[in-house]
Amino acid sequence: MLEVRRITALLACAGVLALLPAAPAVAAPQPAAASAWTPPPGYVLEGTYLGPTWCDEVGSAGVEDGRWADYVCNDVLIRLTDLYMLYGQLYVRR
Secondary structure: OHHHHHHHHHHHHHHHHHHOOOOOOOOOOOOOOOOOOOOOOOOEEEEEEEOHHHHHHHHHHHHHHOOOOEEEEEEEEEEEOOEEEEEEEEEEEO
8 A cells, every 4th residue: 555655646746747847958057258358568478376466466576676567467267177266367567
């Protein structure tokens, strides 16, 4: 008798599921789009640093030391296996 109840409950659930609207298709995750940002004319990539703060510290230290005249940091998300990390790309003008 218990087996009959299980089968009846299973069929009832299947009937309810058949009446529910179909779930919309979920698109596969897309890779991060390439940034439309470009460095100002005359600036070259000096390095990439974990986090924008580190990029600013290295950039301002380079200006103080006279290694370059100016710098710009561009924040980018870089995928590392299952997660994205925020990096700062240091562009300098010599």
